Amino acid sequence: MPLNATCPACGAPVVFRSAASILAVCEYCQSTLLRQDAAVEDIGKMAALAEDRSPLQLGSEGRYRDVPFTLIGRIQLRYSQGLWNEWYLLFADQHTAWLSEAGGEYVLTSVQPVQEPLPPFEGLSAGQRLQLAGQAWTVTNLETASCVAGEGELPFKVGGGYPVPAVDLKNTRHFATLDYSETPPLLFLGEPVVFDQLAWTRLREGMPLPENVVPVRSFHCPACGAPMQAKSMDSVAAGCISCGAVIDLNSKTQALLSKALKPEAERYTPQLPLGAKGQLDGAALEVIGFLVRQCRVAGRAYDWREYLLVDATGQYRWLIEYDGHWSLARTLPTLPVELGNVRYEGEIFRHFQTTQEVEVIQVAGEFPWRVQRGERSGVIDYVAPPRMLSCERSDKDLTWSVASYLTPQHVAEMFALKAALPEPVGIHACQPNPWLETRNRTWSTAWKLVLAAILLQAVFLLTFGERLWLRQDFDFMPAQGETTSREFVLPKMEKTLRVRNRTSLNNNWMSLDLVLVNKTSGEAWPVTRELSFYQGWDDGHWTEGSASDEVVFQRIPAGTYYLAIEPEIAPEKPEPVNARLEVLGGGVGWSNWVMLALFVLLWPGFAYARAAAFETRRWLESDHPPADADEGDDD
Amino acid sequence: MYIRIARFASLLALVLFAYAQYQGWNLFDDHADSGRGHSGSSRSYHK
Numbered sequence: 228m229p230l231n232a233t234c235p236a237c238g239a240p241v242v243f244r245s246a247a248s249i250l251a252v253c254e255y256c257q258s259t260l261l262r263q264d265a266a267v268e269d270i271g272k273m274a275a276l277a278e279d280r281s282p283l284q285l286g287s288e289g290r291y292r293d294v295p296f297t298l299i300g301r302i303q304l305r306y307s308q309g310l311w312n313e314w315y316l317l318f319a320d321q322h323t324a325w326l327s328e329a330g331g332e333y334v335l336t337s338v339q340p341v342q343e344p345l346p347p348f349e350g351l352s353a354g355q356r357l358q359l360a361g362q363a364w365t366v367t368n369l370e371t372a373s374c375v376a377g378e379g380e381l382p383f384k385v386g387g388g389y390p391v392p393a394v395d396l397k398n399t400r401h402f403a404t405l406d407y408s409e410t411p412p413l414l415f416l417g418e419p420v421v422f423d424q425l426a427w428t429r430l431r432e433g434m435p436l437p438e439n440v441v442p443v444r445s446f447h448c449p450a451c452g453a454p455m456q457a458k459s460m461d462s463v464a465a466g467c468i469s470c471g472a473v474i475d476l477n478s479k480t481q482a483l484l485s486k487a488l489k490p491e492a493e494r495y496t497p498q499l500p501l502g503a504k505g506q507l508d509g510a511a512l513e514v515i516g517f518l519v520r521q522c523r524v525a526g527r528a529y530d531w532r533e534y535l536l537v538d539a540t541g542q543y544r545w546l547i548e549y550d551g552h553w554s555l556a557r558t559l560p561t562l563p564v565e566l567g568n569v570r571y572e573g574e575i576f577r578h579f580q581t582t583q584e585v586e587v588i589q590v591a592g593e594f595p596w597r598v599q600r601g602e603r604s605g606v607i608d609y610v611a612p613p614r615m616l617s618c619e620r621s622d623k624d625l626t627w628s629v630a631s632y633l634t635p636q637h638v639a640e641m642f643a644l645k646a647a648l649p650e651p652v653g654i655h656a657c658q659p660n661p662w663l664e665t666r667n668r669t670w671s672t673a674w675k676l677v678l679a680a681i682l683l684q685a686v687f688l689l690t691f692g693e694r695l696w697l698r699q700d701f702d703f704m705p706a707q708g709e710t711t712s713r714e715f716v717l718p719k720m721e722k723t724l725r726v727r728n729r730t731s732l733n734n735n736w737m738s739l740d741l742v743l744v745n746k747t748s749g750e751a752w753p754v755t756r757e758l759s760f761y762q763g764w765d766d767g768h769w770t771e772g773s774a775s776d777e778v779v780f781q782r783i784p785a786g787t788y789y790l791a792i793e794p795e796i797a798p799e800k801p802e803p804v805n806a807r808l809e810v811l812g813g814g815v816g817w818s819n820w821v822m823l824a825l826f827v828l829l830w831p832g833f834a835y836a837r838a839a840a841f842e843t844r845r846w847l848e849s850d851h852p853p854a855d856a857d858e859g860d861d862d
Numbered sequence: 863m864y865i866r867i868a869r870f871a872s873l874l875a876l877v878l879f880a881y882a883q884y885q886g887w888n889l890f891d892d893h894a895d896s897g898r899g900h901s902g903s904s905r906s907y908h909k
Contacts, residue, residue: 816888830868
């Protein structure tokens with residue numbers, strides 16, 4: 228049952244809608260009212276909330292797993308990297324939960340009683356794995372935040388400056404927070420949620436376009452005096468594009484997080500200007516930050532450029548450019564499965580590279596965390612082109628992100644750039660292999676055509692099988708004159724007529740003058756065949772030549788035929804030779820089929836070789852270069 | 863483009879294959895009219 232009360236300070240009505248709420252902030256005079264049975268006690272004024280770009284407000288309504296809920300309270304917290312909101316939810320069935328909102332990411336959790344003792348805050352570190360509430364977890368963030376202010380009704384006492392040490396845990400499906408501001412600490416267990424899937428109503432007026440509700444902060448760089456601005460109230464650091472100094476936006480004196488770059492320092496100019504507006508899948512995006520990161524491998528520096536984009540709902544994306552290759556990245560709300568390689572969304576990502584130390588070397592624009600030059604982290608990359616998973620780890624943070632490859636043309640279209648972006652150099656880790664699809668499609672065509680050729684060949688074998696017209700044995704004697712075969716009749720024209728001759732020739736040679744004669748017309752087709760066959764032993768058995776022979780006559784008309792044969796046996800070895808002579812019509816050979824199969828497979832074979840060469844070049848840049856490349860390097 | 867060329871060329875090869883098989887052509891056949899000796903054309907023969 229809701230409790231209706233009156234603010235002791237201003238007399239305004241105050242409603243406690245949840246029985247679990249013990250504190251409410253008067254929305255008229257910001258008095259903090261503590262609930263005591265049916266009465267309320269004014270315990271002082273609540274500090275003012277910092278302006279942010281949240282699309283939510285008290286009274287916003289949504290649905291989670293088909294149960295309606297209302298936002299009835301909020302705690303705003305500040306941590307070293309920026310602001311986050313914890314919204315207190317009251318569901319229609321009177322149970323309560325928390326909706327955590329940070330950088331456009333949302334996580335819904337509720338208190339989970341645990342039997343086992345929770346590990347001490349000081350004993351945890353980013354990347355550490357632990358077992359809790361029957362699940363395996365990885366520590367992804369450790370922070371000691373402080374409460375900025377609260378509003379609405381809340382289940383515990385809060386006030387400005389109230390410290391909140393907290394540890395975030397993630398696994399492949401769930402999210403958890405250990406809240407060390409209470410004794411004993413509390414475990415909040417839940418899962419990431421997608422903003423658009425919560426069926427929101429009564430969102431904050433003016434959202435989701437941030438420029439309509441957030442005033443631009445304009446100021447001058449304390450290092451060089453150049454004009455600067457911050458459009459997002461979430462931003463806590465800004466880099467000067469003129470001198471490279473990085474300013475702490477939370478500092479009233481605009482303290483420097485990083486000094487100006489030295490004049491001789493290499494300085495990159497963003498290819499996408501700060502403030503550039505673009506479209507991604509119909510949603511508006513704006514470039515608000517630019518930073519350059521660098522790593523060193525074997526003494527050689529590699530650097531790449533990252534553009535921070537924010538969309539209309541306050542979600543952040545990264546557009547990363549390396550050697551003209553682009554990729555668009557977003558952080559993952561849950562962890563992928565690690566099994567040597569990594570599985571994410573059903574796809575296996577292969578380990579590509581581990582970079583022990585990546586350093587920020589240039590900062591421009593605004594950022595929702597206290598970025599500074601010299602900030603270091605370790606990065607592990609896994610690829611499944613066109614996507615790449617990256618695990619970035621610092622002392623206090625472990626963040627997974629997924630990036631998708633983009634062509635420069637795609638990026639230019641996104642931001643409607645007038646000038647073309649530079650063409651990419653080399654092959655990027657997650658660049659799609661252009662020959663893979665070609666290989667697969669040509670292979671698909673090839674095997675179908677080979678199958679068709681097999682069927683065709685079967686039809687020809689059944690239709691045009693060999694027909695035997697004559698089989699006759701001869702004994703050829705040395706110095707023998709011409710002899711003739713028996714007559715045979717061709718009932719119709721033969722496109723091919725084969726004369727096959729198998730002899731007993733051994734270590735000898737002979738010549739045969741053959742004439743195919745039409746008995747009726749006298750038309751004749753002469754041919755001379757020479758046969759030689761030698762064999763012996765010389766470090767093994769060897770042979771040379773053949774004792775058999777076949778010759779083909781083409782397009783022989785119907786009629787009665789015989790063969791006139793004049794043998795000549797080698798005079799230096801005048802031995803008799805036995806021969807079996809066959810005359811065959813039709814017949815289907817396999818040589819054409821083999822040639823066709825080779826030709827058809829040539830295309831996918833070439834595409835396969837090109838695809839393999841592309842992959843070799845890709846993996847040359849990785850921690851796992853192909854074995855052949857290693858040998859090449861050794862040479 | 864490569865895929866189109868591959869498909870066109872392969873289909874053409876299949877048609878050629880079917881025609882060659884129908885005609886009884888065989889790539890490695892030793893033809894009497896293209897072989898050695900005095901072959902090359904028919905002539906009248908009388909015993």
